[in-house]
Amino acid sequence: MKEIIIDNNQLDKRLDSFLKGYLPNASGGFIYKMLRKKNITLNDKKAQGTEKLKLGDSIKIFFADETLEKFMGKESGAFEPTISFDYKKLGVEVIYEDSNIVLLSKPAGLLTQKAQPKDISLNDYLIEYLIDTGAITKKSLETYKPSVCNRLDRNTSGLVICAKTLAGARCMNRLLKERNLDKYYRTIVEGKLSDSFMLKGYLTKDEKKNKVEITSEPINSDSDYIETEYVPLEYLSDRNLTVIEVKLITGKPHQIRAHLSSIGHPIIGDIKYGGHKIAGLNYQLLHSYRIKFPNDLPEEFMYLAGKEYISKLPTAFEKVLGKG
Template identity: 50%
Template sequence: MKEFILTANESGQRFDKYLKKLLPNAGSSFLYKMLRKKNITLNGKKASGNEKLKEQDRVCLYFSDETFLKFSQDSEALQKEYEALQKLDDKKLPVVYEDEDILILNKPYNMLSQKAKPEDVSANEYMLGYLIQRGALSFEEFRTFRPSVCNRLDRNTTGLLIAGKSMSGLQEMSEMLRTREVRKYYRCIVSGTIEKPASLKGYLIKDERTNKVRGVAQSNDDSVYIETAYTPVKQGDGWTLLEIHLITGRTHQIRAHLSSIGHPIIGDMKYGDPSINKKYEKQYHVKYQLLHAYRLEFPDGKIVSVDPPHIFTKITEV
């Protein structure tokens, strides 16, 4: 018999979903059969699988060791993954804010928010390593619950990433981002002079082959609505520092929207101006788009911000 006592991080989910995480190699029909026969019980009683789990709930599996190993993840491989995360350098992804349910992180450039390939080490892995190193994510919890980043930034966009530490934090932040209750602000340096605030509205179409998007004025079956507001903060010789309010959050939205009005972000190799990028690379060693997730404003009044990388100051204080 195997017994599991649920933690706060594992609560709030349906029992059958928890079982699928605990026994990922078992089919749904097998799990429901085990529930019907009381080979799997919840708090000592027969369960249907639809129950919402609570902290301190007791799950018992009346399986042999061989059966459990057959249907559970490879414990040795899982242990190796856990130990590898534990060894990651947590200084690569500084924590800006932390409470019981969420983390807000300052992502550097050249780091993925989440894995694109199995071998990638993304911000998500560094965040898991941070929690494991501090005893906030035990190996038993790791089996059935993975904290996760809730929003994404492009690999070479810097700044604030939100992660859910607990199940409730992950669910609440994901919903708040979906409904745009969290207001997201960016800073970027664009080519050209912009003197007045504006709100840009339109539609984006994505080319999956090139992983590029383009703006169009009219909606069609392949397009998504976008809205981007900006306010000039400072102007210089051929550049403007903007504060962006990202009203909708679509792939490459800020980069493509600004490029479409003739003010591409400096350093943007996909949507920018090659000659301008070359100039700033030579003069300031700019190697990535100067776009930074700068500030988050929450419905309860909490504001979290982080300064852009030093290269912003180096250019704008000349």
């Protein structure tokens, strides 16, 4: 018999939703059958699965150990790293941390989340870091797994918001979804930009080419309306380059890269969207530079209200700017 005591990271979840996450290899039909037969109970009573979990609730699962491990996915090492690595050597920097969230600065070249099982990602760094610092345990991963809340392209560097708790995940994901969190990027584009501007258009993704197209009108029902705001910071006249800060109003894959390219100012190094190699760069020089939290936040997160966090520019920027 396995007993699970509900803590804050499972609070207010539906029982059936929790069980589907805890037993990923079990079908929904099987889970409901086990509930009907009282092979799974809530507070020692028969449950429907629709109950909202409360702090201290007891879930008991009356399976043989090998059956439980099969449905949890433990026999395939679901709760162990798929590949050995030293997380401290990934070049990730912790910018800010509290009991609910972590702000990490990702280097260019590191995936935010796995694309293949053997990949090492920022999410793997997060888990290893939290285990190493004692914020979580391997056992706690069975019921809740901390995760990144937003993604950056592999070769885009900078700030990524990560949730340590369910409360943190719910708050950060809501801010991102409702666009209440200001996200600013730094980049260098080809050509001269003199004035601040708000770019508007529609983005359509070509899945086969992993590339997007920007148009003034939607191409089809999959076209997404986008807005990208930029402010010029410095013009490098000797190389005809402009350093700009971009505020991401909407957040779609490749949005900044494609939007700037569509007005004839591709990001340096961004060969996919018309940029050229400069200083040996063969990837987009784009950095998630700062984030600013809104003043209106849930009470338990008011300590973040109006706060701003910055990830310093990487060495590649300094080299292009002649400061490295």
